[in-house]
Amino acid sequence: MNRSAPAIERNAPAKRRRLDGSANKTNAALHSYRSYASVRDQAISNANQKKRPTGRQGTVDTYSKNVQHEVSNTAEEEEPESTEVVCQRLIELQAMSQRAEQLHAKNKEKLIRLHERSNQSLLKEIQPQQAKIQELRLELERIQGQADSKKHRRKQQEDEIAAAKVREERKSKFETDKSFQATIEKTAKAIEQTKLGLPTLSARGQDLDKRMHEKDMALEDVRKRRATTQQEIVSMEKSLMQAAQRRRKLYNTIQELKGNIRVFCRVRPVLRSDKSQQHTRIRYSSDDITDTLELEDDISSMLGKRTTKKYSFTFDRIFKPSTSQSECYEDIAYLVQSALDGYSVCIFAYGQTGSGKTYTMQGPSTDVSVETAGMIPRAIEQIYDLIQELKKEGWEYTMEGQFLEIYNETIHDLLGDPTTYGKVKHEIHHGKNGRTTVSQLKTVHLDSPATLHAMLRKANFNRATGATNMNERSSRSHSVFTLRLAGFNRSAKETCTGVLNLVDLAGSERLALSGATGERLKETQAINKSLSSLGDVIHALNNNSKTENNAHVPYRNSKLTYLLQNSLGGTSKTLMFVNISPLAEHFNETLCSLRFASKVNACRVELPKRLLK
Numbered sequence: 289m290n291r292s293a294p295a296i297e298r299n300a301p302a303k304r305r306r307l308d309g310s311a312n313k314t315n316a317a318l319h320s321y322r323s324y325a326s327v328r329d330q331a332i333s334n335a336n337q338k339k340r341p342t343g344r345q346g347t348v349d350t351y352s353k354n355v356q357h358e359v360s361n362t363a364e365e366e367e368p369e370s371t372e373v374v375c376q377r378l379i380e381l382q383a384m385s386q387r388a389e390q391l392h393a394k395n396k397e398k399l400i401r402l403h404e405r406s407n408q409s410l411l412k413e414i415q416p417q418q419a420k421i422q423e424l425r426l427e428l429e430r431i432q433g434q435a436d437s438k439k440h441r442r443k444q445q446e447d448e449i450a451a452a453k454v455r456e457e458r459k460s461k462f463e464t465d466k467s468f469q470a471t472i473e474k475t476a477k478a479i480e481q482t483k484l485g486l487p488t489l490s491a492r493g494q495d496l497d498k499r500m501h502e503k504d505m506a507l508e509d510v511r512k513r514r515a516t517t518q519q520e521i522v523s524m525e526k527s528l529m530q531a532a533q534r535r536r537k538l539y540n541t542i543q544e545l546k547g548n549i550r551v552f553c554r555v556r557p558v559l560r561s562d563k564s565q566q567h568t569r570i571r572y573s574s575d576d577i578t579d580t581l582e583l584e585d586d587i588s589s590m591l592g593k594r595t596t597k598k599y600s601f602t603f604d605r606i607f608k609p610s611t612s613q614s615e616c617y618e619d620i621a622y623l624v625q626s627a628l629d630g631y632s633v634c635i636f637a638y639g640q641t642g643s644g645k646t647y648t649m650q651g652p653s654t655d656v657s658v659e660t661a662g663m664i665p666r667a668i669e670q671i672y673d674l675i676q677e678l679k680k681e682g683w684e685y686t687m688e689g690q691f692l693e694i695y696n697e698t699i700h701d702l703l704g705d706p707t708t709y710g711k712v713k714h715e716i717h718h719g720k721n722g723r724t725t726v727s728q729l730k731t732v733h734l735d736s737p738a739t740l741h742a743m744l745r746k747a748n749f750n751r752a753t754g755a756t757n758m759n760e761r762s763s764r765s766h767s768v769f770t771l772r773l774a775g776f777n778r779s780a781k782e783t784c785t786g787v788l789n790l791v792d793l794a795g796s797e798r799l800a801l802s803g804a805t806g807e808r809l810k811e812t813q814a815i816n817k818s819l820s821s822l823g824d825v826i827h828a829l830n831n832n833s834k835t836e837n838n839a840h841v842p843y844r845n846s847k848l849t850y851l852l853q854n855s856l857g858g859t860s861k862t863l864m865f866v867n868i869s870p871l872a873e874h875f876n877e878t879l880c881s882l883r884f885a886s887k888v889n890a891c892r893v894e895l896p897k898r899l900l901k
């Protein structure tokens with residue numbers, strides 16, 4: 289309705305214009321007819337005036353003439369007509385006039401009707417529009433009214449909210465004030481009560497203080513008793529340790545008396561650089577005297593049944609992967625002391641490549657520190673310290689070091705000129721006094737730890753010469769560090785000489801290496817020869833100890849066994865480190881090394897004797 293109302297309003301003027309047009313046309317026709325009728329009426333009236341002065345007949349004639357004259361004047365100048373014609377004409381004119389009048393009236397009536405009709409239709413058309421307009425107006429007014437009432441309501445609400453806010457603020461202020469007042473009152477009451485209870489509290493406080501003091505005293509007493517107990521525990525632990533040490537020493541002495549070569553086993557940790565991180569399952573156990581390790585291996589039978597096979601080995605000491613260099617050294621320190629006491633001591637490391645022989649003997653190839661230093665630097669350090677101690681008892685010591693390498697069954701002087709390798713022949717001699725010497729070896733006088741470190745650096749450098757890398761060369765040759773100690777006690781007129789041999793053997797897995805050619809084949813054959821000779825020597829020594837025979841021991845079969853003759857079967861104090869890898873992929877090689885070490889452990893050698901000059 290709202291949308292159609294303006295349309296109707298828009299169309300109304302056009303319709304009005306159309307109706308006005310037709311009314312105008314009728315008016316124009318009426319106007320022209322009226323002009324014509326007025327001219328005619330004027331003529332007739334003129335004619336009548338002219339006729340009136342005379343008699344009736346004369347009047348008519350005059351009138352006719354005048355009319356004729358007037359008509360001719362009015363229309364055109366015509367020929368004078370007869371009265372009859374004029375009358376006739378007049379009658380005609382009158383008839384015409386009547387007809388015109390009638391037409392006029394008719395037209396007028398028609399026009400009026402037309403007007404009325406058009407007005408009515410207009411009215412009809414306008415009426416609904418007006419009604420709509422009215423409706424719209426009413427709607428507008430209603431909406432306006434609603435808007436106004438809403439506005440009014442909103443205003444009222446706003447006013448109410450503002451009033452409520454004011455009320456709320458007043459209320460909260462009032463409540464805050466009230467609660468504040470209540471708190472003040474409460475606090476005042478509490479203060480009052482506290483004041484009243486103060487004497488009781490102070491009495492209770494004193495009582496508490498007294499009890500606290502008593503408890504403190506009791507605690508102190510307990511502390512004292514605990515400290516005493518702890519001291520007792522420490523001293524008991526100490527005496528237990530001492531007892532264990534004594535038992536071990538005793539055991540060592542028994543072993544020495546029996547002539548056994550002692551064996552220490554060391555398991556290296558899994559390294560980040562190891563390709564496979566899967567390790568062998570190893571169980572460790574120990575009693576007061578020996579340590580045992582048990583390797584576990586899962587075996588599948590032909591029928592697919594899986595069983596776990598265990599391999600158990602007992603050695604004098606077993607060092608777990610977590611054992612530090614210093615812990616390892618603690619157990620060989622007494623041997624180093626023996627070298628100062630005039631014994632020949634030999635410590636050698638056996639194991640496959642990468643099992644930690646060089647690490648044990650010297651320390652890591654990089655980042656050597658006080659913690660990671662191996663057995664050689666620690667031994668020298670200890671010897672220096674002991675020499676200082678023994679000075680107080682009148683002993684003067686000198687130390688000399690030699691470092692050789694057995695590579696392809698040839699001895700190289702690691703402290704000499706590497707360009708002369710293979711050109712200089714080094715001979716091994718065993719003296720009657722149990723001393724072994726090698727000819728043409730450079731001897732370094734070790735008067736300070738610094739000279740020792742310089743010597744080790746030079747030996748390592750020479751060992752690396754000609755090899756693709758040091759680790760490779762170290763696994764393909766045996767290295768022997770010899771420390772000779774000569775002591776003289778001026779006041780006691782006593783002398784003593786000791787020897788400490790520290791041997792890092794070639795990788796034992798090389799024994800199984802096959803398919804090598806050229807230089808590698810030669811190396812493999814040489815390592816095979818020396819390590820299998822070592823095995824043969826151990827085997828023969830074992831047999832001798834079992835049968836109590838003194839059968840031939842094939843020391844001369846390799847440079848290594850010949851060099852170590854006095855250490856293996858002689859009067860030396862010998863200790864072997866069997867280094868093993870923790871990795872599952874090296875399980876078989878580990879097993880071989882442990883079996884070999886067990887045989888070495890069972891070997892009986894001659895009783896150690898002090899070396900004489």
Ligand SMILES: Nc1ncnc2c1ncn2[C@@H]1O[C@H](COP(=O)(O)OP(=O)(O)OP(=O)(O)O)[C@@H](O)[C@H]1O
Binds near residue numbers: 559651759794795
């Ligand atoms: N107990 C250990 N703690 C930490 N790292 C070790 C330990 N034992 C060995 N390693 C590391 O394992 C790697 C191999 O050790 P090492 O070179 O001593 O073996 P190796 O048996 O002497 O080998 P090769 O026969 O080739 O001379 C080195 O990187 C070494 O630093």
